[in-house]
Amino acid sequence: MFGRIFNGLVIIFWMIAMTWLLAEKVIPPMLGGDPPDYQSVLAPATEEKLPDAWKLRWKERTVGFAASRVEERPSGELDRMTFVEFEDLPLESILSEMLGPVAAVVKPLLQSSRELDLDMIVATRMTFDHDRKLSRFDTTIDLSDYQDFLRLEGNVQEDGKLEIVAKLSSGNSGTGQSLKHSVQLPPEALIEGAFSPRPELKGLYIGQKWTIPVVRSFALNSPVQILQAEVAQHDIIMWGSDEVETKLVVYRTEAGSGVQATREPISREWVRDDGEVLRQQVRFSGLELTFEREDERSIDPRVEKLDALQQRLWSN
Numbered sequence: 001m002f003g004r005i006f007n008g009l010v011i012i013f014w015m016i017a018m019t020w021l022l023a024e025k026v027i028p029p030m031l032g033g034d035p036p037d038y039q040s041v042l043a044p045a046t047e048e049k050l051p052d053a054w055k056l057r058w059k060e061r062t063v064g065f066a067a068s069r070v071e072e073r074p075s076g077e078l079d080r081m082t083f084v085e086f087e088d089l090p091l092e093s094i095l096s097e098m099l100g101p102v103a104a105v106v107k108p109l110l111q112s113s114r115e116l117d118l119d120m121i122v123a124t125r126m127t128f129d130h131d132r133k134l135s136r137f138d139t140t141i142d143l144s145d146y147q148d149f150l151r152l153e154g155n156v157q158e159d160g161k162l163e164i165v166a167k168l169s170s171g172n173s174g175t176g177q178s179l180k181h182s183v184q185l186p187p188e189a190l191i192e193g194a195f196s197p198r199p200e201l202k203g204l205y206i207g208q209k210w211t212i213p214v215v216r217s218f219a220l221n222s223p224v225q226i227l228q229a230e231v232a233q234h235d236i237i238m239w240g241s242d243e244v245e246t247k248l249v250v251y252r253t254e255a256g257s258g259v260q261a262t263r264e265p266i267s268r269e270w271v272r273d274d275g276e277v278l279r280q281q282v283r284f285s286g287l288e289l290t291f292e293r294e295d296e297r298s299i300d301p302r303v304e305k306l307d308a309l310q311q312r313l314w315s316n
Helices: 003-017 038-042 091-113 301-313
Strands: 025-027 052-058 061-072 078-090 117-128 134-143 146-156 161-168 177-184 190-192 209-215 224-239 242-253 267-272 277-284 287-293
Touching (some): 078 301, 117 301, 224 277
Antiparallel strands (some): 025 190, 052 061, 052 287, 078 117, 117 134, 146 161, 209 224, 224 242, 242 267, 277 287
């Protein structure tokens, strides 16, 4: 399908896929302030409960779908399985927003691909031990007709280091590229992937504040960035055909600097009174995406794809 542009796509989607790690959130519950209950998302789903499902929007355009659920293993470990399916991504526009000035360097690789739209699936399984701490994860990215285009595997060692191996396919041209890296995690850390929308956030009140260290796993300098989270206000949003009152949670960089309040939030969450996150906006290298929770009354049949991915990727 890709022909002459495959080598260019290898470089570009390596960069895009790495945003899973660049935006990885590491949240020690006792870091500072009054944090909410992040571990409530790890409660195993009952048999009758459908997976959490989300529409993915970019610039008022629906560009994808996401679904997730938590299952308990016979051993007592928990698996949180998520997939995000991107559909008809406008490649040149996405690159311009994600890469900024760097896009001018990368775009010549894609001169024959203008107006090209691509499809991509990001499937992630995160396994938590009996103490609900991350023990390992694996992420697989399918790019259009190429399954396993990129695979990421991570294992947390006894000393708290997260050892990461990334393997990039070269299609039919032989062995692909491989990258190994490690990052030291803070003690008692709870980890979430940036491509895994958070389904709930319980115990919020207006004015609540806490701090979050963001670990950028492949950053050469300053791998840890401190964010400040705040439950800023009540906000009424349209969710489906209903007006719903929510609490707006904003995340900003440079917490405590004295100028952070003037900075644009890097993430926002709109949380209903029962703790369910109805909407989440996130930024990836200048690209703003919005996850909108689907109403269970009109659930998308694509949630069944989670079963197919589980059988193909996570049968063990």
